[in-house]
Every structure is written in structure tokens, then in C-alpha cells.
Amino acid sequence: MTTSQSELCFLTIGEASALIKDKKLSPVELTQAYLDRMGAIDGKVKSYVTPLPESALQEARVAEADIQKGNYRGPLHGVPIGLKDLYDTKGVRTTGQSKVFEHRVPTEDATVVTKLQEAGTVLLGKLAMHEFALGGPKTSLFEQAKNPWNLDHVTGGSSSGSGAAIAAGLAMGSLGSDTGGSIRGPAALCGIVGLKPTYGRVSRYGVLPLSWSLDTVGPMTWSVEDTALMLQVIAGHDPKDPTSSHEPVPDYLAALQTDLKGVRVGVPRHYFFADDVGLDDDTRNAIEKGIQTLKELGATVQDIEIPSLSSLTPANGIIMLAEANAYHEKNLKSQPENFGDIVRSRFIMAASYTSADYVQSQRARSRLKREFAEALQKVDVMAMPVMAKTAAALKDFDPMGMMVTPSLMGPFNLTGMPAMSVPCGFSSTGLPIGMQLAAAPFNESAVIRAGHAYQQHARWHDQRPSV
């Protein structure tokens, strides 16, 4: 492929949309560049499970014609994206990367898919994921995505294809889903930005569930600005989703400031840096430097305490698996062989939980919410690691490992708070590290402000993997 095609695929949404708006970049040319790159390198990365080259080009032609006629719809018009394969797409197979749904073709689009279509995006295809948004890199259907920074390493999950595609320049933006870290984890391990919005901020209608009371839908992009652009389009109330919020949607682009004067940053060090988390040295150093940079940008930094974090965070796993068992029970009993080993054993094990376990876990959420609310009286944003270590080698992946170490992302699913992973450096072996930023419910703007200011200063996103 030519250098110019490669350069097109490494533009951010912000950069490309400015060119498209000024008619200096054709959505057809841009889409073709992505399709060519997919043809050239996705055989190695394995980020797409269902590429849609013909419909993508057709959508790009329509976008181009509309823009030429003066009907420019906004910053996502003509922008090529990919979708995790759990978003219902009318007439296009949506599998959750499981044999159970191998032939499932939805008759309706998910609400967020409709919103992205109305914004004029071009759908390049459906992206790989961990089976039913839970399992590890070995699933019952399709090959698993590889980490573009080192193809022998995992991407993290469950939004594995989304992380890999954005990092490899195979999509400009994507939607992941996050129930215990499935957006932020792969974002951190693939060196991109991933935002888990507030629970209820974005409609879940038409998205295959893992856990109704924890699932969130959010953007995965190369830059924080791009995340703000995508969130602006997908956020808002949806009458089809009973848990969708009526909270007004602010102007997220207004949060794209380059300093942090007056921002109070809290670090819950007692939990996120504790010995049992097992932070590796590279990660610890990168996060500490990241926090120091927030200070240099004008923020004040203080340690904060969330007293029950350690004892109550396991509630996330209990609720997630109990609800997943309820959703999948019929198929687990009628066709267990069609689930991958990891997913089947975790979903079935949840049948051992008692009703008291589930209720106590939902009460634990209330307590944690109260404790976070108290901490948020003192600070505007929290900063901490996303993952304890960089991406494991595929051959070393331990499917049970993540189940027995403290979760660094689960607290924000339990409390419903918005949380983002933003790249904050690389390990000595060249693998990306992510810093997690969180804020009060429905204050995505605070997270976007801190993430954008940090990213513009640190500029880790200037580095791209060579695939």
C-alpha cells in the first residue's frame, strides 16, 4: 500500500472530519484506504470478524454525494468505523463471537447504530470480541484479535477487536462495551483511548447483554477528542432502554481544554497501588509520572480513601455472572457445547451463588456509591492504573488470573461512574500502558478535560505500532 493511504488511516477523526468538511478529503477515498489496509494487514491482526467492504463503499459514496450537495451532517460524516460484534446490525450477522449465535441475524439496528448512521458514519465491519463479552482470547467462534504492538500478545478484552483495529489503523473509531473493564482494558493494552460512560448515559438497546445492571456502551478511539466527538453522537435518552437516563447531554467538545488549573485530582492509592494488585514496575512508574504530569498542568493532587473498596469490589463479579447466568441459562442447559470453555464454566459457576449473595452485592454498590460520593466532595477527578501489567503473551494467558486478582476497573462499573483509559507510556518491552481517569456520574466532561489536557501534553498518541 502507498504511503498516502497509510497516512490516511492514521488520521484522527478530528483531523479527517475537518478535511471532509472542507471537501479536501473524499469519504470514498478514505474508506477505500481503510479497506485496502484491512486487506493488507488484518490477516495478521484479526480484528474484523465480518468485514463489510461493499456496503462500506456504498455508504461512503452516499456520504460524499450528500456533502457535495451541502448536506454536511457533522464531525462523524464520512468517518469509517467498526463495531464490536455485539451491536445489533439489521441484516448483518451479530454473534457475540459465540457459536451459540453463529447464525443470528438481527432484524433491527441497536439504537447507537442508528445514531451513528444518522451522523453519517461508514461501517467497515463487525469487530472481534471475547465470547459474550466475558471469555478470554480462546472463543467458540472465529480467531481472536492480536495486539498490534506485538502480535504474540493479547489485546485484552472483551472489546479485543475494537482495541486492535484502532491501534492498527484499521478503523477511525469504534464502540466497545464495558461491564467490568471491557473498554478500558483493551484500550490500555492497545495504547488507545477508551471511555466507559456513566451507566445510563448511552442506550443499551440492541446490544447483547452480559449484565443488565452493569453494562455500558462507549467509544474507543485514537484520541480523547475523537472520544468526545463519538460520545456527543451516541449519548442521550432512549425510550427503548428502561435504564437510559434523561440527564441532559452537555457539549463535550467544550471540555477539550489544555490545562488543568483548578482541577482537584484524587488518587485512591490504598487500593489501586496496594501490594496484592501486583503492579509491575513499568506500570507503576508510568502512572506515577502521569499523575505528576496532571500536577504540572495545574491540577492539585491528593491521596483519597474509599474505605470499603477492597472488601466490596468483588460484588462486581457476583452481579455480572449472576445476571449473565440468568440471560444464558436456557442455552447453557440446551447447548452447552456451543459455548467456549471459559465462558461456559464462569456462567455455570454463577448458578452456585445464592440470592443473598446477589442482594448483598447490590447493597454493596449502594455503600460504595456513598463512599465515592464523599470522596468526590474533595476531588473532581480520580487518577489510577487501568491494569496491573502490560499485555500478556498469548501463550502465557491465564484465563483465571483476572478472576483472582483485585479488579482495578470494576469499582466504576459498580458505582456507574464514567472512567477512561488514556495512554500514559510504554513498558521496557514496547507495550502500551494506560492511566485511568474517573469522575462523578454524568460528569464525562471532567474525564474528557483531564484526559485531553494530559494527552496533548504527553503526546503518547503520536506513536503508532508498526504491523
Next chain:
Amino acid sequence: MEIGSKEELRVLLEHAGYNVPDDELDGMLRVYQVTQERLKVLHAADLDDEEVSGAFSPKMTGEGWNA
């Protein structure tokens, strides 16, 4: 029956309608035991009068309830 044992897990799962092969039970045991330890801590927590977080709403909203 030993708390957190393979036998306990088997009985619980059979009660729930799952007949899990022995080798699969072996694979599940480590996570089951860790989960049981964490559940003990969770149940021992003093949550006072905290209610469940997912509160029921009687408001009839959504498709089909527009009238």
C-alpha cells in the same frame, strides 16, 4: 461436606440443573474457592440499612407505554 470443596460445587450446580463433567469442575474449583472467600468478606461487611442499588420504578415508560 467441606466448605468450598469440589463436592460442594457439584451439589450446588446439580441443584441448579447443571451436570458438569469432573474435569470441568476441576477447572472451576480455584475460582469458586476464591469467590467463596470474597463472599464471606462481602457478607461480613456492615452495610447498616443500605438498600439494593437497582431500585424498582413503577413509572411506566418505554415503547408501548407512551399512552
